[in-house]
Amino acid sequence: MDYFALRNGVLHAEDVSLPAIAAAVGTPVYVYSRATLERHAQVFAEGLAGLDAPLIAFAVKANPNLAVLRVLARQGYGADVVSGGELARALAAGMPPERIVFSGVGKTREEMRQALDAGIRQLNIESEEEGRELAELAAALGKRARCVLRVNPDVDAGTHDKITTGKADNKFGVPIARARELFDALAGLDGLALTGVAVHIGSQLASLEPLEAAFAKIGALIGELREAGHTVDTVDLGGGLGVPYKAGETYPSPAEYGAMVARVTKGWNVQLVFEPGRVIAGNAGILLTRTIRVKRGVAHPFYVLDAAMNDLARPAMYGAWHDIVAVEPSGETAVANVVGPICETGDTFAMGREMDALKSGDLAVIRTAGAYGATMASSYNSRGFVPEVLVDGDKFAVVAERLSAAAIMDAEPIPDWLD
Numbered sequence: 001m002d003y004f005a006l007r008n009g010v011l012h013a014e015d016v017s018l019p020a021i022a023a024a025v026g027t028p029v030y031v032y033s034r035a036t037l038e039r040h041a042q043v044f045a046e047g048l049a050g051l052d053a054p055l056i057a058f059a060v061k062a063n064p065n066l067a068v069l070r071v072l073a074r075q076g077y078g079a080d081v082v083s084g085g086e087l088a089r090a091l092a093a094g095m096p097p098e099r100i101v102f103s104g105v106g107k108t109r110e111e112m113r114q115a116l117d118a119g120i121r122q123l124n125i126e127s128e129e130e131g132r133e134l135a136e137l138a139a140a141l142g143k144r145a146r147c148v149l150r151v152n153p154d155v156d157a158g159t160h161d162k163i164t165t166g167k168a169d170n171k172f173g174v175p176i177a178r179a180r181e182l183f184d185a186l187a188g189l190d191g192l193a194l195t196g197v198a199v200h201i202g203s204q205l206a207s208l209e210p211l212e213a214a215f216a217k218i219g220a221l222i223g224e225l226r227e228a229g230h231t232v233d234t235v236d237l238g239g240g241l242g243v244p245y246k247a248g249e250t251y252p253s254p255a256e257y258g259a260m261v262a263r264v265t266k267g268w269n270v271q272l273v274f275e276p277g278r279v280i281a282g283n284a285g286i287l288l289t290r291t292i293r294v295k296r297g298v299a300h301p302f303y304v305l306d307a308a309m310n311d312l313a314r315p316a317m318y319g320a321w322h323d324i325v326a327v328e329p330s331g332e333t334a335v336a337n338v339v340g341p342i343c344e345t346g347d348t349f350a351m352g353r354e355m356d357a358l359k360s361g362d363l364a365v366i367r368t369a370g371a372y373g374a375t376m377a378s379s380y381n382s383r384g385f386v387p388e389v390l391v392d393g394d395k396f397a398v399v400a401e402r403l404s405a406a407a408i409m410d411a412e413p414i415p416d417w418l419d
């Protein structure tokens, strides 16, 4: 069921018409559907129903909005965080520390301390140096840091190069071949309780095969570590499930993913942790925008939107496709270039795209923008930060205010010695 659907010719988010949101909040604006977030959270959890009490930790980087996190916390979700800021958000949204895991290749000492103070479930350590620093810090605080070792299985996830994380030359994790040696070095340290492994090979995966290949390598590693006398009670399988960005595309379902995981992890006898991001939030959000100008081009017209690459970076950054549709489609289609107003040629959402015809003033929607959308926004060209709205049935609320260019200027003092 699509909670972003036409009703009497007008696109709605659940029971709220998008023109009503545009009138109240202005554009561009991200709009999230609570019902969609909840359904995705439930479908993902149901996909894992064959497993013994897995921990599902939403990858906060995908959508760190506090209201969104609160919705997921209410679904029993925990959080996968990668910075002190994300940790603070997960806690503020009501995620219990025992459901929070901390990933990331460059945790600072201060962030480690924050994690220890909060008493989170585990830190996923990514190097020997990090493990030693954490051990020393925890011991000094009279604690033992619960942690797992993130390994790099050298598996090609078959996704965009910039979001592949499990190939040998990527910065993430430690080479799987060194895992045993690092367990030998770290597991005995006073300040550490190193009792598991983590793996995450990339994002927007279109196939389960690379995941299965990576998980099989983890299975072999568990045997090797246990044989060497180490405890392995936790395995964090990361996130990565892709979602359709084009109408009609299909991706592996959470049920297929869960069945594969159940088959591969049979007999592991560990607590499994999952870190889904995009599959939960991606199709739970859209970017609502207004057409500022329709400009004649050589081959195709340019539709200049009031949303730009600073609001949604994915097309400029990865050449990513997002469907773009009119909020009140006239039934006419056109072939157009869809761009933002920023002074970069890369500020382009689509080139030569057959789509709903738009004229100046028309509202349009960029779909599948609930993950890695607002969270990657900037204020480039001094456009301010895009606001966010959460819809719940027939009501909606601003859950992130527009941070205006003026508000940003307020945080930029000019030193008096420049006078």
Ligand SMILES: Cc1ncc(COP(=O)(O)O)c(C=O)c1O
Pocket: 059, 062, 080, 103, 104, 165, 200, 202, 203, 204, 238, 239, 240, 241, 275, 276, 277, 278, 279
């Ligand atoms: C460690 C880690 N876990 C989880 C995720 C979430 O990935 P996705 O949004 O593809 O599920 C990411 C991002 O790729 C990540 O780096």
Ligand SMILES: N[C@@H](CCCC[NH3+])C(=O)O
Pocket: 061, 163, 203, 204, 314, 371, 372
């Ligand atoms: N930002 C990326 C995903 C990165 C995943 C982070 N590990 C995207 O929009 O597709």
